[in-house]
Amino acid sequence: HHQVAHSVGIIGVPFSKGQPRDGVQLGPDVIRAEGLVQKLRGQGCAVKDYGNLSYEEVLPDEPVGRVKHPRAVGDANRRLSEAVRAVKRDGRTAVVLGGDHSLAIGSVHGHASAVGDVSLVWVDAHADINTPLSTPTGNMHGQPASYLLHELRPKVPILPNFSWMTPCVSAKHLVYIGLRDLDPEEHFLLNLVGVKSFSMTQVDALGIGRVMEETCDLLCKDGTRRPIHLSYDVDAFDPAVTPATGTPVMGGLTYREGVYIAEHLANTGLLSAVDVVEVNPAVGVSEQDVQRTAGVAVDILLGCFGRLRGGNHPPNFCLPDA
Amino acid sequence: HHQVAHSVGIIGVPFSKGQPRDGVQLGPDVIRAEGLVQKLRGQGCAVKDYGNLSYEEVLPDEPVGRVKHPRAVGDANRRLSEAVRAVKRDGRTAVVLGGDHSLAIGSVHGHASAVGDVSLVWVDAHADINTPLSTPTGNMHGQPASYLLHELRPKVPILPNFSWMTPCVSAKHLVYIGLRDLDPEEHFLLNLVGVKSFSMTQVDALGIGRVMEETCDLLCKDGTRRPIHLSYDVDAFDPAVTPATGTPVMGGLTYREGVYIAEHLANTGLLSAVDVVEVNPAVGVSEQDVQRTAGVAVDILLGCFGRLRGGNHPPNFCLPDA
Amino acid sequence: HHQVAHSVGIIGVPFSKGQPRDGVQLGPDVIRAEGLVQKLRGQGCAVKDYGNLSYEEVLPDEPVGRVKHPRAVGDANRRLSEAVRAVKRDGRTAVVLGGDHSLAIGSVHGHASAVGDVSLVWVDAHADINTPLSTPTGNMHGQPASYLLHELRPKVPILPNFSWMTPCVSAKHLVYIGLRDLDPEEHFLLNLVGVKSFSMTQVDALGIGRVMEETCDLLCKDGTRRPIHLSYDVDAFDPAVTPATGTPVMGGLTYREGVYIAEHLANTGLLSAVDVVEVNPAVGVSEQDVQRTAGVAVDILLGCFGRLRGGNHPPNFCLPDA
């Protein structure tokens, strides 16, 4: 493998209103503090950091049904969609640093509005596919997939500040990896629309090698090479690997499996946007745990942009002779 | 997968005389304290807790050869056999919470006396197959399999308080998973009777997916669907996963592998009795380690009774429309 | 599996000049302190401990180009080569306890000078294949493979105190396992000479079972049964498993995978020399971490000499009857 020069555009999304825990809005900065930009450049990427998304407080923002903060989530995602579209039109692979996972609404929407149909690989302990009506908690970080899927349009009422978006992903182009904590409602919805899911049970049964092989087979089986949107929730990892996150669940991905997913998708040459979300430095773990979590987030992104554990070298590399 | 409603009967066995360490008699209560009953009910099971087995002190109880406490172990297991038989006759899946692993003598015997031939899946770091004559330590928790196997009857002298029991399992219906610490005597006995064993070497070589596939193939290869007795020693797990146990051995099952075993056996629809043994809160680990160990014991049982990491929903489930 | 009686000769190499960190010269003694000799004897091996290699300080020892301490490394390896050759001529399997990995130059050379062509299995986070000209650091523990390979002779200038050695391994007889941190120069060299490497990416993709199967297929595919030299750097393991080492890298082998490698190679009957290197008790970890690391080193060696997690018994074993 020779190194490929990637062009990367980073957008931070310091947003936390899709869930109840303070701190996740600091995710973009703790990830950057682990040296993301420098390390990407060190492996040959051309990196532009677009800074953090700015948005304004939306008040009042009363719940609609059970859904909390719908206007704030809608407004921030509208802005994010535009920002991601701009990065794509600059010819860069978009990297969106969360913030909570509700940002995937805008990130995937902006991506698809720039490039057309995308494949969506959702790495997460959770399916995040509740509708505004099925959600048991009202937290919008548990709902983005339902907004994004064409097939769920009839189940998803339009919330205030969401008139800008329409679904943009087909259920057959979505693959989940790492699931292990689903509401009955979510399981029903997954079955209803026929999404492919590699839960931890499948990861255990098949091994991560076959999971990724089957993932890529599924996403390419109609013969088209759609751009891939990778939406990576760090709670997909085992809590021992990424302790600084808001909704940890036992029995997650190992560090190695998580990096393998990134390497394998990078190897398709189709990665076109990547979200890394739910790093939360304020969930009561040590500073070392925060750094470890952010470091794993960085390592995922290094894997997405050409780092291979087996090594690589630039295409024009040559060596001194004796 | 739709949820199946299981009917479960729990028996605690606060017994420790099959081994030398104090504390394992508290296992049933620390497992219950992690919310076993409520969590099983939460996933739709009909649960009856039969409480803890009562038995009396047996004194004197001098060793017979090297075998320690034979009369106490014999008497408690006679009572347990009757209790398990009663649970099975109530039409419930029996859950036996240990206590030390010598209780498998009564648990398997009672199960087989109610339902006939059983398949026995023994998940353990140890084979627990020493005979009263081969045992290097005399501890009866290292011997239950030798009492249970038809093929070892000629090797097992009848001890005091054991006249009530006869062997009830065929070697070809027994499968071990997780072995990594065997006495030479035990290895000789395994070979002698031809028991199938997936030691940690095989788990590493094949992956847990193929181990469970082969396990179920083996147990079903004569075309009959015998009820399965799962006897789960928590020391099968790595000590990092279940530190509160009396004879930990490095290099054990991961949490995920251990849960996968339960899920896969549950999926056969044949699980008819489950022992979870050797949780010992008094082996000098932290309170958090005790809770973690008991929590893993609970998670095994949730997996045995329908919890799937990929999610599920009740058969009559329906969803609100927009 | 019946136990085979192995004849083992142990050489300690208290050498650290192939790298900059103090402490790795204490490796042989901390490994012995975990009971290596007694445990090997306990599983039936005939063990002779040849003690620690003695060598003298070489002064002055100015760098040659970037290469640090070339004369000391050359001299110690000349002595080690002779010591390993003597152990092999005694008819023993050589066990070389490091010390830093630069000792592989002498260990493999001495082995090959006694037995002829060898297969070399290099388990390491690093490829250790920089040449004296390509090395970014000058540390010789990152270079031994380049000295050993016939194919790299034109790239490796002869350093002072190295006139005694010539390359002795063919690239097609070398297999790497565990790589995850390579310099671009090293990746270029690996490709140049066509060495087979199972990086952590391949271990994740294939599982350790298939990795070892393919390793043995590769080494045996010309139909000859060359003796195997296993050169095991403990940094191949995850830092959580072997924290007391000088250049830890995240995402390494599990304890189980590392032991499986040893078991599988032992099972070929071809293991003829084993290095275990880079245990460093002085890298700022706890005494418990040092013991754990040295204990893992011991467990690797027990696996190399007949310990099987599935158990075994001596060939003449018999059991008391009832």
Ligand SMILES: [Mn+2]
């Ligand atoms: Mn999540």
Ligand SMILES: [Mn+2]
């Ligand atoms: Mn999520």
Ligand SMILES: [Mn+2]
């Ligand atoms: Mn046991």
Ligand SMILES: [Mn+2]
């Ligand atoms: Mn055990």
Ligand SMILES: [Mn+2]
């Ligand atoms: Mn090395």
Ligand SMILES: [Mn+2]
């Ligand atoms: Mn190394």
